[in-house]
Amino acid sequence: MAAENKLHSQPPPWWSALPLDLAGLVLSLLPAYADRARFAAVCLQWRAAARQKLQTTTLPLLALPDGTFYSLPYDKPFCFPGCGFAGYKSVCGSWLVFPRDDGCFLVNPFSRAVVTLPPLSSVRLRPPNAVAKWSLDEHGSKFADPYTTWMHIKKSKKLHVIKLILCSSNLVAALVGVEHTSQILICQPGALSWSVRACDECKDFEDMAFYQGKLYALDDDENLLVVNISNDQSTGNPQVSRIGRVIEGKADFRLYHVGTEENGLPVKKLYLVESRGMLLMVRRNIWCQVPEVRPGGPRKFIAGRSEFEVFEADFEHSQWIKVSTMGDDQVLFLGRRCSRAVAVSRYGLLGNRIFFLDDDDEYRVDYHYAEENTSCSAYDMQLGDISSPHPIISWKRQKEMRLAAWLFPQD
Numbered sequence: 001m002a003a004e005n006k007l008h009s010q011p012p013p014w015w016s017a018l019p020l021d022l023a024g025l026v027l028s029l030l031p032a033y034a035d036r037a038r039f040a041a042v043c044l045q046w047r048a049a050a051r052q053k054l055q056t057t058t059l060p061l062l063a064l065p066d067g068t069f070y071s072l073p074y075d076k077p078f079c080f081p082g083c084g085f086a087g088y089k090s091v092c093g094s095w096l097v098f099p100r101d102d103g104c105f106l107v108n109p110f111s112r113a114v115v116t117l118p119p120l121s122s123v124r125l126r127p128p129n130a131v132a133k134w135s136l137d138e139h140g141s142k143f144a145d146p147y148t149t150w151m152h153i154k155k156s157k158k159l160h161v162i163k164l165i166l167c168s169s170n171l172v173a174a175l176v177g178v179e180h181t182s183q184i185l186i187c188q189p190g191a192l193s194w195s196v197r198a199c200d201e202c203k204d205f206e207d208m209a210f211y212q213g214k215l216y217a218l219d220d221d222e223n224l225l226v227v228n229i230s231n232d233q234s235t236g237n238p239q240v241s242r243i244g245r246v247i248e249g250k251a252d253f254r255l256y257h258v259g260t261e262e263n264g265l266p267v268k269k270l271y272l273v274e275s276r277g278m279l280l281m282v283r284r285n286i287w288c289q290v291p292e293v294r295p296g297g298p299r300k301f302i303a304g305r306s307e308f309e310v311f312e313a314d315f316e317h318s319q320w321i322k323v324s325t326m327g328d329d330q331v332l333f334l335g336r337r338c339s340r341a342v343a344v345s346r347y348g349l350l351g352n353r354i355f356f357l358d359d360d361d362e363y364r365v366d367y368h369y370a371e372e373n374t375s376c377s378a379y380d381m382q383l384g385d386i387s388s389p390h391p392i393i394s395w396k397r398q399k400e401m402r403l404a405a406w407l408f409p410q411d
Contacts, residue, residue, distance in 0.1 A: 023049035031347035033058045033110075033409045034071035034078050041081075057342055060333055061407040062376060063091050064395045069407070073349070075392040080109045091337045091405035092164040106166070110409050115166070115189045120159055120176060122193040123185065125151070126239055130198035147201040150183045158363060163337060167210040171229065171238055175217075179363045180204045184217060184227055186238050195232075195239045206270035207339075211279045218272050218281060222249025222320070224313060247318050264289045264304055267366050271334050275326060275341035279313040282334060284356065288367045301367040306386065308354050308379050325381055326352055335359055337405040354379040355389070359403040372396055374404075 018026075023046060030036050036058060040047040059072040067086040071078040085107065088096035095106040095115070103119040130151065153159060162175040162182055166189070174185045174194070182205045185194040204220035215227040224247035232239050264287040271282040285308070288301040310332075311320035326332065329345035334356040344351050358374045375394040378387050395404060 018046070018049070020049050028346060031059045031344070031349065032071045032074055033061060034074060036409075037081075057410050059342060059344075059347075060340065061409070062393065063088075063096075063405050063407045064393075065398050065402045065404055066395065068395075070390070070393055072390070075390050085109050089402055090161070090164070091335075091407050093166060093338050094408050094410070095164075095166065096407070097161075097164065106164075109407075115172075117164075117172060117189070118187060118191055118193050120154075120161070120185075120194070123150070123154065124193050124195045124237075125198040126195060127198065148181055149199050149202060150196050151198055153178050153181060153183070153202060160363065162205070162361060162364075163208055165208060165210050165215075167215060173208060173210070173215055173227070175205050175208050177202065177205070180220070184208070184215075184240060184243070186229060186240060188238060191237065195237060197240050197243070200240075200243060207272040209272035209274065209279065209339075211272075211274050216246070216272060216279065217243075218270055219249075220270070222270065222281065222283075223247065224249075224281070224320075246315065247313060247320060250319070265301065267301070267303075271339050273332055273334065273339040273341055275330055275332065280323075280326075280332075280341075281311045281313065281320060282332065282339075282354070283309045283311070284334070285309070286367065303358075303367045303369050306356070306377075306379065307384070308356075308381070310381070328352055331355060333406045335406045336361060336403060338408065340406065340408055352381045354381065357404050357406075358397065359405065361403075369397060376404075 027036055027039060027049070030039065061078065062070040062072060064070070067088065069078045069080070070076070085096055087098060088107075089099050089104075090097040092106060094110060095108050098105050098107065103117050103122075106115040106117065107113070156178045158178045159176065160178075162177060165173045167173055170188055172187050172189055175182050176185050177183055181202045183196060183200065183202045184205070185196045187194045206218050206220055208215065208217045215229065217225045217227060219225065223245055226244050226246050227240055228242040228244065229238050230241040231237065267286045267288055269284040269286065271284070273280050273282060284306055286306050287304045289304055290301060310323050310326065312323050314321050326341070328351040329343045330341050330351050331344050331349070332341050332354045333339060334354060336359045355376060355378050357376060358369065373394045374397050375388055376390055378389045379385075380387070
């Protein structure tokens with residue numbers, strides 16, 4: 001009887017005593033970052049458990065142009081504790097990009113880490129004595145010959161960053177250009193200047209990815225290029241030593257659809273994304289209609305339905321291989337700023353889908369939209385159907401550079 005009374009007199013165990021392995025199990029079943037943030041806010045022990053289990057992936061946050069965040073799969077706005085992080089201009093993986101006069105700085109709202117980057121006006125040319133070559137047309141006007149290089153576009157007022165990648169703690173890569181002309185710049189975080197191979201031909205780069213320790217770029221002709229990076233022997237700063245073609249975009253992989261009154265005219269957008277250890281190229285085919293216009297009036301292409309094709313990079317045979325499925329546990333989140341693949345089977349969510357945004361760069365858009373508002377859409381790889389998984393979440397399309405983007409907590 002005394003032993004029984006002693007047992008009943010013991011205080012109940014505190015939730016803070018939850019073993020680390022059980023805490024990790026709970027976290028692995030929470031797909032939304034908002035839920036994991038609430039878990040970590042319970043007590044110091046749970047917060048420590050959450051920090052040790054950050055390797056388990058969550059669904060991304062959706063960052064809207066007005067500074068509102070949504071933690072998928074929820075359709076209510078999410079607020080970061082302590083600060084709203086308003087005023088960001090772009091997104092880079094897990095980082096928000098804020099402009100300033102002498103460059104920009106990146107803030108990770110999950111860890112509160114900060115990285116500074118130099119302005120586009122501060123660039124080290126390689127070789128340092130490079131000189132632009134110009135020719136004169138029949139009217140005496142200058143034009144780039146035989147092709148456009150960085151030195152021909154660097155003074156343009158429309159010069160802007162298309163995409164940023166924090167490859168590592170010592171390397172940042174940027175796609176920078178004007179309209180459909182772009183070049184690859186690199187630097188170290190906190191550096192005072194970028195580095196660029198001055199005489200390399202500027203291309204219509206569609207996307208860029210850091211895959212298995214190497215930087216890759218994809219151009220409009222679906223050529224996959226590897227960007228070899230070395231260190232400057234005199235300064236130790238990173239520099240592009242060579243850009244080589246790994247896969248040549250073949251004619252049968254390009255869009256040669258014949259436009260019809262029913263289908264319209266095709267426009268493509270290309271993405272690079274890693275999934276299950278493979279580097280994928282995703283081709284989004286946007287079928288555009290040309291409304292009837294009065295003679296002499298402008299021809300405006302109106303974006304219609306989208307279709308997707310996925311190709312795996314076969315490095316051994318230097319070719320793209322079309323794949324029909326990504327697997328029942330994989331979802332691709334595609335965006336101009338950042339694209340990722342996320343395993344979702346543990347969360348009971350449907351896989352083999354592509355979540356995408358209408359996030360067109362104002363300098364590169366080839367069409368218009370009939371609707372003023374847009375939202376997140378999902379493409380079913382098996383059925384070919386498009387749905388709106390979060391119809392309540394919508395926003396107005398904006399002409400300026402701030403676009404909706406995916407924000408990934410796991411970096």
